[in-house]
Amino acid sequence: MPVRFALRSLAVGISLALGIASLPATAQAAPGDTPLRIVVGFAAGGALDIFARTLAEKLRTSLDTPVVVENRPGASARLALDNVRRAPADGKTLLISPAPPFTIFPLTYKRLPYDPDKDLLPVAYLADVPxxxxxxxxxxxxxxxxxxxxxxxxxxxxxxxxxxxxxxxxxxxxxxxxxxxxxxxxxxxxxxxxxxxxxxxxxxxxxxxxxxxxxxxxxxxxxxxxxxTGTRRSALLPDVPTLAEAGAPGFEAASGWYAAFAPPGTPPATAARLEKALLEAVNAPDVRDKMATLGMEMNGQPAAELRKTILAQRARWKPAVEASGFTASD
The missing domain is CATH 3.40.190.10 (Periplasmic binding protein-like II)
Structure with a gap:
C-alpha cells in the first residue's frame, strides 16, 4: 500500500469516527427526567468520545435512565474536570478522563485550579491505552x-x-x-x-x-x-515485546488509561451503583471488541484500585519530572 494512501486512510478513519460520534448514540431525556451526563474533555469523534458513547448505551439500560455525552474540549481535559467537580453530587454527572490530569499534571504544573486527590471522586478504572x-x-x-x-x-x-x-x-x-x-x-x-x-x-x-x-x-x-509500553504485552499485539523486555526500561507506567470520576461528596451507595454499572459495561464482549479496534484494552477495576494506580504512577514519575526540570504552561 503506498504511504500516501495509507496516511489518507488514517485520515479517512478519523473522519469516519467523527461520523460515528455524531450519530444519536445516547438516549434523550424525557420531559422531567434528569439524564446522567458523561463529560469528556475532547471533541466529538475521537477515541475517548466514541468510548463514552458506547458506555452510555450500556448505562442507559443497566441504570434505566437517560444518558447523554457532553463534550467540553480544552485545556488538556481540565475544562471538563472543572465542570464535573462543580456539579451537584447527586450521581447524575460522570467524568471520563485520561490519566495526565491526575498523574502527570500535579507534577508538571506549578499551580493547578483543582486538587487531584480531593476534587474528584474515583469511581472506576475503565480501560488501558497501550x-x-x-x-x-x-x-x-x-x-x-x-x-x-x-x-x-x-x-x-x-x-x-x-x-x-x-x-x-x-x-x-x-x-x-x-x-x-x-x-x-x-x-x-x-x-x-x-x-x-x-x-x-x-x-x-x-x-x-x-x-x-x-x-x-x-x-x-x-x-x-x-x-x-507497560508491564505486560498488549493483547492487541501479543507477539510484540514490552519495551522493558526488549531492553528499553522507563516506560512501564507510560501506557495511557481512561477512568470514571464523580463530583466530590457523591454518596457512597450512589458511587457504588455507578461503579457496578461501569464495570459491567466494560466487561461486555461487544464493548471489548469494539474498543479493541480503537486500540483500547478494557480493564474494569474498582475505585479502590484506581486510587492506588493514580498515587503509584504519580510517585513513579516524580523523580523523572524533577530531574528533567520541565514545567507545563498553557
Missing part, C-alpha cells in the same frame, strides 16, 4: 535492541517522536536516555500523521504513540513495531 514504539522498515534496525545499539553508535540521531511534551512518553524517553547513557531528544509533533510521515520518510528514527493510530501502516508493511 502505546507502541515504531520505526520505518527502511531503517537498518529491526528490533529495539538493534535500535539501541544503533543510536549508541551515533547519539546525534537520538530524536524520538511523540505528540505531546510533558506526558508519560516524554519522561519515559528521559528515563531511557539515562539508562543507556545516550542523550535521546523527545521530538513533539502536532499529530500522529505528521510523526509517521517523518518516520516513514527516514527523518525520524523512532516514534511512540497509541497502537490504533499506527496499525494501518503496520499492516501495510511500512513500519515495524519494536515494543509496547
Amino acid at each position: 502505546l507502541v514504539a515504531s520505526a520505518s522498515v527502511s531503517q537498518p534496525y529491526r528490533t529495539m535492541p538493534e535500535y539501541l545499539a544503533w543510536v549508541k553508535r551515533d547519539p546525534s540521531k537520538g530524536g524520538v517522536g511523540l505528540v505531546t511534551l510533558g506526558g508519560s512518553i516524554h519522561f519515559g524517553v528521559m528515563n531511557l536516555s539515562k539508562a543507556i547513557g545516550v542523550p535521546l531528544v523527545p521530538t513533539a509533533y502536532r499529530g500522529v500523521v505528521m510523526m509517521l510521515t517523518d518516520e516513514i520518510g527516514g527523518t525520524l528514527p523512532i516514534g511512540i504513540d497509541a497502537i490504533a493510530g499506527q496499525m494501518e501502516l503496520y499492516r501495510a508493511g511500512k513500519i515495524r513495531f519494536l515494543g509496547v
Whole structure:
C-alpha cells in the first residue's frame, strides 16, 4: 500500500469516527427526567468520545435512565474536570478522563485550579491505552535492541517522536536516555500523521504513540513495531515485546488509561451503583471488541484500585519530572 494512501486512510478513519460520534448514540431525556451526563474533555469523534458513547448505551439500560455525552474540549481535559467537580453530587454527572490530569499534571504544573486527590471522586478504572514504539522498515534496525545499539553508535540521531511534551512518553524517553547513557531528544509533533510521515520518510528514527493510530501502516508493511509500553504485552499485539523486555526500561507506567470520576461528596451507595454499572459495561464482549479496534484494552477495576494506580504512577514519575526540570504552561 503506498504511504500516501495509507496516511489518507488514517485520515479517512478519523473522519469516519467523527461520523460515528455524531450519530444519536445516547438516549434523550424525557420531559422531567434528569439524564446522567458523561463529560469528556475532547471533541466529538475521537477515541475517548466514541468510548463514552458506547458506555452510555450500556448505562442507559443497566441504570434505566437517560444518558447523554457532553463534550467540553480544552485545556488538556481540565475544562471538563472543572465542570464535573462543580456539579451537584447527586450521581447524575460522570467524568471520563485520561490519566495526565491526575498523574502527570500535579507534577508538571506549578499551580493547578483543582486538587487531584480531593476534587474528584474515583469511581472506576475503565480501560488501558497501550502505546507502541515504531520505526520505518527502511531503517537498518529491526528490533529495539538493534535500535539501541544503533543510536549508541551515533547519539546525534537520538530524536524520538511523540505528540505531546510533558506526558508519560516524554519522561519515559528521559528515563531511557539515562539508562543507556545516550542523550535521546523527545521530538513533539502536532499529530500522529505528521510523526509517521517523518518516520516513514527516514527523518525520524523512532516514534511512540497509541497502537490504533499506527496499525494501518503496520499492516501495510511500512513500519515495524519494536515494543509496547507497560508491564505486560498488549493483547492487541501479543507477539510484540514490552519495551522493558526488549531492553528499553522507563516506560512501564507510560501506557495511557481512561477512568470514571464523580463530583466530590457523591454518596457512597450512589458511587457504588455507578461503579457496578461501569464495570459491567466494560466487561461486555461487544464493548471489548469494539474498543479493541480503537486500540483500547478494557480493564474494569474498582475505585479502590484506581486510587492506588493514580498515587503509584504519580510517585513513579516524580523523580523523572524533577530531574528533567520541565514545567507545563498553557
